Amino acid sequence: MKLDDAAAHLEALGNPTRLKIFRALVRAGDNGLSVGKLQTRLDIAASTLSHHLKTLLVVGLITQERQSTTLICRASYDLMRGLVDFLVDECCVESTGTLCVTKSAC
Amino acid sequence: MKLDDAAAHLEALGNPTRLKIFRALVRAGDNGLSVGKLQTRLDIAASTLSHHLKTLLVVGLITQERQSTTLICRASYDLMRGLVDFLVDECCVESTGTLCVTKSAC
DNA sequence: CTCTTATTTCGATACTATTAGAAATACCGT
């Protein structure tokens, strides 16, 4: 993953409202949640929700699937995993210490 | 970790310049890097760097230690690990599918 | 075709972030 992409993903998750949305979708798993259900659960204005969903969508953190009138949203697990990997990647490679003998230590 | 804290950390990392800074420190490991060394490496204005370092500092993503005139910065590995854990935490708990039988699958 | 439900776009407002040059401060070595 490129740094600018990672930054874009982190920025997208860096807003409390969007993080709430994303986590609700992460919790929901492969069932996903409709926009309407998200709105009811999180109790935010529909326009605000739509705005944030678009932000998450354009960076790829979520996907959407139409089921007639309702729109099902799902977290993109691949991208989330890639982001987590990016954060710990190259950890301590310049260190002379023993902090990162194994990657799990970071 | 509370959601608002996690969002603050993600937001701090969500700026390309700050992410560059943070990654340089993550690479550096427990040796850390001085502000001046960071400035030379990343080639950004000293005032801009100082500003971003403060942002990372107040959310706790980095720590600083004075060594006479120079200021050594280090990534806070604990916080980074906490953030990564937060992201995958509660993954798929509401799912009826088989996506997350083990946590590693997320 | 019209009604209803679901979601998005528009428009406006208020707030916050990014950047960097210039000036200020901190601290050590001599």
Place this chain on the structure above:
DNA sequence: ACGGTATTTCTAATAGTATCGAAATAAGAG
């Protein structure tokens, strides 16, 4: 104390973001 190096604060211009109500669009149901 002086000079030099390291870092921060001040100031300001510019641009971007968050929010929500109102209106608009989309799509199935009757």
